[in-house]
Amino acid sequence: MQIRDLPHADPGVPDVRSGTRFLVWLGRRQLGGQLRSLAWGMLHYAGIAGLPFGIGLAVQAVVDRDGGRLGLAGALLLAFGAAIAVGDVMLHRTAVTNWITAAARVQQLLSRKTAELGSVLTRRVAAGEVVAVSTGDVEKIGWFVEALSRFAASAVVLVAICAGLLVYQPALGAVVAVGVPVLALAVLPLLPRATRRADEQREKAGRATELASDTVAGLRVLRGIGGEDLFLSRYRAASQEVRRAAVHSARMWALIAAVQVALPGLLLIAVVVYGVRLALDGRIAVGELVTVYGAVALAHHPLRTFEEIAMAFSFSRPSAKRAARVLALARTTTATGAGDGERRASGDLYDPLTGLRAPAGLFTAVVCGDPDAAGRLADRLGGHPAEPGADHTSVLLGGVPLDELPLEAARTAVLVQDKDPVLLSGTLRDLLDVPAPGAVRAEDALTAARCEDVLDALAQASADTGGDPMRTRITERGRSLSGGQRQRLALARSLVADPEVLVLDEPTSAVDAHTEARVAAGIAGLRAGATTVVLASSPLLLDRADRVVLVHDGEAVAVGTHRELLAREPRYRAVVTRETDEELAVDTVREPGAVALEALEGESA
8 A cells, every 4th residue: 555545445443452463463453565765675674784795706806816806896886775775765655654554543533533432532541641642652653664574684684695695605604504693683682671660651751641631631720720730740750750760761772773783793703713724724715704704894874773663663563552441432332234334213312311302302401419320321311331340331312222223323313412512623613624415504503603702702803714604714622712612612512413303412511601591592502403412501501491301310300391390399499499408398388389480480581
């Protein structure tokens, strides 16, 4: 595969049983590229290995005053030089292609997994780890895949050098044949310790990355409570731990590098001393000594790839382990059946676990006393994977389990907007350019979400767009906007998508009461006739719903309109009106009608 063919049409199904298995799977998926790189690498290293023979032949020709052999030596040196040049260029091209295509494959796998899991991903894996996997870890994995073919080429050429010297000059060749394997394997005893130190450095760097990403995400809150210095000191301490671990790891790799330099030097000295004695005794010619000397000296170049592959594996193995851990996450079940690609579902949305039913075409509000439980319920309604250890019973849409639908069909049918929606960087037009049937215009969605002030702010923020807010760029995660503005833009994006079932988790928690009432009216108007589920406890939203369901202790215990539940359900009043336990105890012995009347009067006020 060439770089111009990226992205991969299908990145494949990875082997995520371990980091090592994942690396092996990547290498097998790129077998063609690896073989091409191996072939060019062998040509390159063979040219390097052949230089000493040409030089030795030339020296012997000069000693013997043989012009014919000197010309032959010159021709051989030109051929070997051409092999080195062509092999080096093509090896670099194929190796870099292997690196980039491997990294792209991992990136596609991670993107596919992110789309599959949605917001649940960061609940099951730390956000910093996800960032580390998708950035630095991808590069290290690609490095190992790229270095593997060069290592194989070096190993093949080194074996050929040893065999060739044994035939060419058995006495010195035996010394080289014994010494080269010792040089190649000398670093093996040091690798376990170097690997442990590299793993420790990676682990500490990952924790520092998590701390940094969490700090940046909550910077506004930290400034509000004066916690910048505390988190700065924590990050400084974590950074120093990473530095110490890096220095500790670098010392071991420096020792390995020193061994890779010192031992070839000692072998070279041994070959020269022994070779000079043989030459003085007349057992070998001067040209043969020069050939063996040059072969040993230039063998240092392919030997360096042994150190590189050891380092690449040590750094990429923990990276591959983290990537495999993320890629191993999955939905509770997978789509089954031959015709799943065409399967669709519509109708009532029903959760067997809680007994919650959202009738098709109605605006259903759900009240939960626990915000975390509401978030988990919203994820369940969208068919997102449950937390480990939780009940994996699937939600039904029109009687069809969402987990049995193809992922694309499930996401198209049910869209979930969680409490903290993310705004990607780009223009407002890009933000609202989402897959949608086209029934809802962006302008209508912005109006329903009451984004007039947001549009004004965006128009004033960028003069180079001619006052067009749709062309104004939004910063990463919408950090230049207030929480309420971000929430309403996210709501507009969800409304533009116009899914069959829209699930909103506290869509107005960051706006004032006046704006909340207008947003509630906008949602009810724009989604009229469509299935909408809103998890909230605000009376302004609840009063707009066609029906309200109270979920208490994980079970739907009451259904009715907002005013009906206020009149007859004390637990509902406790959540909606924020009654204390003492007030709730008094209400249970009072006339329900009187309590409802007071609650309604309070809302009107």
